[in-house]
Amino acid sequence: MTTSAPTKTHACTSRSTAAPAVKPSATDFASDQEIRWCPGCGDFSILAQMKKVLPEIGVRPENMVFVSGIGCSSRFPYYLNTYGVHGIHGRAPAIATGLKTVRPELQVWVITGDGDALSIGGNHLMHALRRNVDIKILLFNNRIYGLTKGQYSPTSLPGHITRSTPQGSVDAPLHPLSIALGSEASFVARSVDTHTAHLGGILRRAAAHRGSAFVEIYQNCNIYNDGAFEYAKNQSTRNDCLVEVEHGQPLLFGAKRDRGIRLDGLRLETVAITDDSKSEDLLVHDERAPDPILAMMLARMRYPAMPEAIGVLRAVERPVFDELVNEQVDAELRHDGAGDLEALFRAGDTWTIE
Amino acid sequence: MTTSAPTKTHACTSRSTAAPAVKPSATDFASDQEIRWCPGCGDFSILAQMKKVLPEIGVRPENMVFVSGIGCSSRFPYYLNTYGVHGIHGRAPAIATGLKTVRPELQVWVITGDGDALSIGGNHLMHALRRNVDIKILLFNNRIYGLTKGQYSPTSLPGHITRSTPQGSVDAPLHPLSIALGSEASFVARSVDTHTAHLGGILRRAAAHRGSAFVEIYQNCNIYNDGAFEYAKNQSTRNDCLVEVEHGQPLLFGAKRDRGIRLDGLRLETVAITDDSKSEDLLVHDERAPDPILAMMLARMRYPAMPEAIGVLRAVERPVFDELVNEQVDAELRHDGAGDLEALFRAGDTWTIE
Amino acid sequence: MSHSIGPSDPLKTPTKPIESLDSMVVRFAGDSGDGMQLAGDRLAGTSALFGNDISTFPDFPAEIRAPKGTLAGVSGFQVHFAARDIHTPGDEVDILVAMNPAALVQNLSFLRPHGTLIVDEDMFDAKNLKLARIEKDPLEERAMDAFNLIRVPLTSLTRDAVAESGVGRKIATRCRNFFALGLVYWLCGRDPKTTLEWIDRKFGDRPDVAKADTLALRAGWNFGETTEAFERSYRVPPADLPPGEYRNITGNQALALGLITASRLSDKSIFYGSYPITPASDILHELARHKRFKVRTFQAEDEIAAITSAIGAAYGGAMGVTASSGPGIALKTEAMGLAIMLELPLLILSIQRGGPSTGLPTKPEQSDLLQVMFGRSGESPLPVLAAGGPTDCFDIVIEAWRIATRLMTPVVVLSDAFIANGAEPWRIPDIARIPPIDIAHPEAPSADDAPFLPYSRNEWLARPWALPGTPGLAHRVGSLEKHHGTGNVSYDPDNHEKMVGLRARKVANAVHLIKDQEVFGPDRGRLLILSWGGTLGVCRQAVEVIGKKGKAVAHTHLRHLHPLPANLGDILGNYERVLVPEMNSGQLAMILKARYLVDIISLNRVRGRPFMVRELVDAIEESLA
Amino acid sequence: MSHSIGPSDPLKTPTKPIESLDSMVVRFAGDSGDGMQLAGDRLAGTSALFGNDISTFPDFPAEIRAPKGTLAGVSGFQVHFAARDIHTPGDEVDILVAMNPAALVQNLSFLRPHGTLIVDEDMFDAKNLKLARIEKDPLEERAMDAFNLIRVPLTSLTRDAVAESGVGRKIATRCRNFFALGLVYWLCGRDPKTTLEWIDRKFGDRPDVAKADTLALRAGWNFGETTEAFERSYRVPPADLPPGEYRNITGNQALALGLITASRLSDKSIFYGSYPITPASDILHELARHKRFKVRTFQAEDEIAAITSAIGAAYGGAMGVTASSGPGIALKTEAMGLAIMLELPLLILSIQRGGPSTGLPTKPEQSDLLQVMFGRSGESPLPVLAAGGPTDCFDIVIEAWRIATRLMTPVVVLSDAFIANGAEPWRIPDIARIPPIDIAHPEAPSADDAPFLPYSRNEWLARPWALPGTPGLAHRVGSLEKHHGTGNVSYDPDNHEKMVGLRARKVANAVHLIKDQEVFGPDRGRLLILSWGGTLGVCRQAVEVIGKKGKAVAHTHLRHLHPLPANLGDILGNYERVLVPEMNSGQLAMILKARYLVDIISLNRVRGRPFMVRELVDAIEESLA
């Protein structure tokens, strides 16, 4: 293998991720594999957006790795002509952590589902986020186990009747973004499978973030949980049911952007904007707030009581795990030079027999 | 086995937990086992408080089960003369969930450590809390792995030098209460091993809560992490470094209770109370706030920037998993009567061969 | 609904010649969305009702619904029905229905020479040929001469037939499976009556759909009668099954019913902790429907929580059960060690699929035997049982619970994807004749009783199952080695050795709870076929085929893999050769060789598919040669 | 620091008679807080420096520090040093130092008749007797007559001796171990010089403590010289070890150094993913200190993340390593299946301890062999190697990495608590003489190259290790069964069977990478002792003892448990009987019986303790009878 870039202390020789001479196109990112999702599945639109966005990120296909667990969503890596690992159920964040730690110059994405990430894999997600490993985690939330044919998931709503809950689920759901924020995630965002432009923007932002980026994507499973996010997808309702948050902007929503969100003590409430002056009361989004409180409040707005927030809820800078690990290695090397095996063998007392 | 109480649909015959004829005493709760913690370990004070509080709870020793994982803290059940399961590492919440579901009339406690609950067992903790299983979880946080002789834990502070991090830890820590709140916990509290009266009060509150009660207890490991909570334990500093929150009361602290905490937008700040009138500005604690936002803000106050909150940060009512499960069973029984095996066998088409 | 085998009430009486056959194998193959599982299931049910013995084999892809028309999306369902006792879904297909080119490509190899091939010729267009990755229309190939090819414009005929129902084009097209089923009914002389009733029941709330399906089914039947393509139809007379009331049952259904029955017999309510995984999920789905039997199902956050919650429930006195398949069982092994240490009764159902790793999630394999035998840390034996087929699932799980509670031990029950999804007629048992499972819990002691010893032992070496809530018996159990008797933590070397021995001998005691191994055929001689698990049927059938050829070969089927039946060693000694067919690389063979130091001829297939009778017959003949 | 064996520089020259011995075994026993591990370690180091062969055995409780003075809190350290090649820490103790009654109770059974027993008589008061659960003072018992009992008021003598250092009473008391060590040094004629130097180095920042320890050590030595209780002292002359530079090394240290060496030899940096667990944690601690060797250690959130992160690192091209002990290995088995499916090189170190479940966390056992051999779903073979002792850990881990990279497969290396913590002299290797480990990664293809096939195979059946970042080689690997060649998902039955076979044959190819099995002693005859893992030393020693008795018995030690060496079957055939001693219930014996159909005499001990030479000698004599 020939090397073109300096390798510092990385695990193996590798190329730089600097912008390539010839910019790759969307087709460079398409693999030759037959796509095996059900026709109409929301996963298709996410894949399409991804293929559109990737060429714009400035990282060559061979410097990207998509890591996934098990589930319909986790088949994603097969359909991209990058490097990829289709792992085992729930463990993608851990696989990605090891990979990114030894190959910090690669861009590593994690594709996961609500079951994969929050049921069996909840712990790895939590720890990847708190460590702030530089990986981009996309959680396709369809509120159901798709691949195993329709059992309820940790995000299924109470009372959901599924194959494993014929009388309705009794488990209170988890909120993916609350978990992410409770786990100290430095980047937290939400989008919707079919809101292509919005989703594209969020994917770009996630790619650009230094550290763990966590994105929840509402995804329709038209076979086992069709319409779960109808309110957020339907042209006629989505503007009333969603609010697009943007840093530094007041929170406005509604088809005519005639409603807003205001802070009342520690509660959020919606208000109608009758004339323009009123919008001054509105809450202005601050994705860089050092504490995750505002993000938490936004994340927890739930349809139908409130519009649900999409966009980047939180984006703060904090130390990145893989960088710190490699810095410790580099620092020792700089300070003491490369390790000397002969000296290592002789640490402590030695004696010679002649 | 003789039965004295009606058993409804529970898994096996059992006694009621109603207050017993003769009130048990602290010694009724002490087991005959030699205690094997290091002399001076904070676990001793927690055990002592527990033995003091248990007789006051009104549940007979035989109707209590203490379930634990693995760790120094997890030896706790051996030292109480109740029923107990010393399980495997990280799985106590899951063991307890099964037990409580089939025996809802028992009082079930979970004893765990920062490694047991937040490292290997993080996922089970998260799911027990979101389900709101009626179990009382006490997390002994000593910010270290005690039993395995001193590696850093998920709550160890950045830069902590331990046997596994000779150059200092690079992992950002988890905040146990943030995780609990992110997991929708209905009861969240904090106390300190040696604040005996306070701890006793919290244990009583936890016992009385319907649903999952999560309590973080600052615990000194005098062998591997001595003094980690010195600020919170030391008589001369604790009043400045801790604030005791109480429902409906303004947040006051300091040896002379001359400082308070105020809300500034979505941030908390400390203020000096120069004359009494000023205390009106102070934040008044509301443990019953439906959203976990206030609790989250309080939980995240960190020494030395802020005093740390002890007390009950959140206590809300929401449906309890084990009750719901049993209600579904009871409802079917009420509605359709007990299942008939003969009919079950013959569901669908049958035919007879003569 | 109960039926008696009586005079049939056919659509019309067929006018063409009728040929009587001993057995038939029909395979429906089409796209995942084509309703092939439903068609197969109906044919099986109707044949069973008619009195045939049946065996079925659903063969579906791991994807929910791969792109329509592609090879990955093909779903098949094979039905074998016979006028005699049968044990397998059949090696070779007599009638293959292929709904599109991909289905043809994937399934043609199963069709016997001169077998009947029914295709929907509407689907053999350029687009679908491309999706199936074939260049030329296979129907035009010379190779087709080997078969009795019947081209039916199934799609268009169906659409026409159902027009009057008023359903839209999409639904109309979806009725194709009923047209195909009707045609097969005609061909096999099956009475469509119960299927028509079933349609009415099923689609009661959508009368237009019910109507369309009915029309399609009738049209298919009529097509058979009318078209000149068919010269004759066939009949398979009822089989001579033991008298009794029957129903069809799959392995997973039988496990669920067996669990509920064991729960009744022992007066213990079920706590079923489980995490969905193919092919075990259907047990969860089935049990979740039976809350009236006090069944509590818990869909845990993962397999570890599934088993540990069941252990918690067992400690509380419930019937703790967990189930999974290979990768999920792997996650449970640490907790299985805990259950062994706590000495609590627990059932662990392992529904095997193709491995390693995620492997072939929907395909059967027997490659997790060694995992359940040895896949734990430390010396940690536990009883292992394996079901021989769908109906055996019912009996074996009851037996497993009997052993678990008698010995206070976790017990593993093995099944596989083939058994789990395959169906066969089940003679409904008389539950009054199944002995109850007696369980005693120690009672509250009186003042002068000796102190309670949670790790004392009875004559079976089982420890007492004392339940929380019992005054005076409070005790702690845990995962560290425990002192015999008191159960306190003990690091004493002698005690450890003693406990390792006790746990092993206790499990070995299960040998006294199981029946002696029986042999079918000569009790000594040239060759013994030894099978376990889902290969039971095919081995028995092969031995019968060989028998008909005048060679006597013995067959024995192992349901107890640990401990092995006491007389097994003697049996093995009675034959010159022992042939062990396994859907793995020789896992049971290894255990037998180590235990009895006898040589074993292994016949191993790891193809994610059941054996063919033919493969076995060949192997037997080779062994005899 | 390097020393040469030269003229010693004793404290003073002893004046009492000196007896020369071939070997001595000393055991220090006291409370966990008494510094027994340190004392033992110093004695071992000094003896090694002097030129003896040594072997050590630390024996400590699972609790960090159980209550002072209790039986649960006793910690021991045994040192065997000899004038010849030795392989075990010794069956019987010549000198036992018991710092309190509990230590006496727990350890007296190890002392040989007429052995020297040194006790701190200050500690034999009512309080400490009660803590040790004894009623009468054992020192007054008749049974003591069997030993050479030396009562020393150790606590008070130490306090007096260190008074001038100015340390407080608590620290003064803590110097007792140095007093005891000094006394033992006198008794064994050990030169205290290097220990005095060590004290100065170690406590450089606390001169008062250094002073106190020095005073205590000297006082102990002087006490031996002065007191009339000792009539003589002993000498064990240097052993005749092969020439070279030596150091002491424990098994876990040797694993860490071996990993670093393998990393250098292969030019791959280490990613060590692990979760703390006794007795594996020390590998993590050791590796974490060597960042200069580009070692990245990752303390994961659990064992599953530990192994899967290492798999991710391996995919990225690093040397992925994970380690654990029984319960943690159980948690890794699902991911081991993934590594097998991905065909990536990976090392899994299993440091065995007493099981099942949490079991006996600090005690050695060999009971996880079957778990690592068979504890996975599906047909999932991988190479399994086992270290024979502390120094072998260095070599074996290098060999394991050689196999892993040559065959693109995960490899398991077994050790145990005894090997992990035990120390022996290690002849420092000349690294220039260790052959490099060549690894080739496919390069970016040129335009006219054939398409890249991630599951194509070389002559070893290994697939190419293509690294992310290489243009033109982008490919996806995954846990579903894959098509040979392309690596695409494949459910094809023939392909699956082919892949199962390929994976098995590839692992079997490791047989060509390992040496033929060698036999020590006669190459045919009556009896062969076959050992594996940590029982190497004790078996060799027993065979030597038997040899001295004039009976020739052969010994062979297995380092490769899967695949087994090609000539092993022939070797087994050369002996009438084969005796396999194991610290389990016969796990290797089972494998050998199944593979070779030979009968095996199993000698099984599951006591959480290494075998005694005596037990083996007895077993051998019985087998010969």
Ligand SMILES: Cc1ncc(C[n+]2csc(CCOP(=O)(O)OP(=O)(O)O)c2C)c(N)n1
């Ligand atoms: C260890 C293990 N347990 C269970 C499974 C079965 N399984 C595969 S995917 C899945 C859940 C999928 O749900 P989700 O993550 O929401 O993905 P989706 O299919 O909905 O995209 C389950 C339970 C498995 N493959 N491995």
Ligand SMILES: Cc1ncc(C[n+]2csc(CCOP(=O)(O)OP(=O)(O)O)c2C)c(N)n1
């Ligand atoms: C599966 C498994 N992995 C690892 C261990 C080793 N282990 C035992 S306790 C422990 C961590 C203890 O830390 P914590 O939970 O904080 O408890 P503490 O001892 O500090 O009270 C570990 C890693 C184990 N027993 N089982």
Ligand code: SF4
């Ligand atoms: S089952 Fe649902 S999530 Fe899975 S591919 Fe089909 S539509 Fe998509």
Ligand code: SF4
């Ligand atoms: S190691 Fe620490 S936590 Fe454990 S018993 Fe000792 S002092 Fe307590």
Ligand SMILES: [Mg+2]
């Ligand atoms: Mg999902």
Ligand SMILES: [Mg+2]
């Ligand atoms: Mg801790």
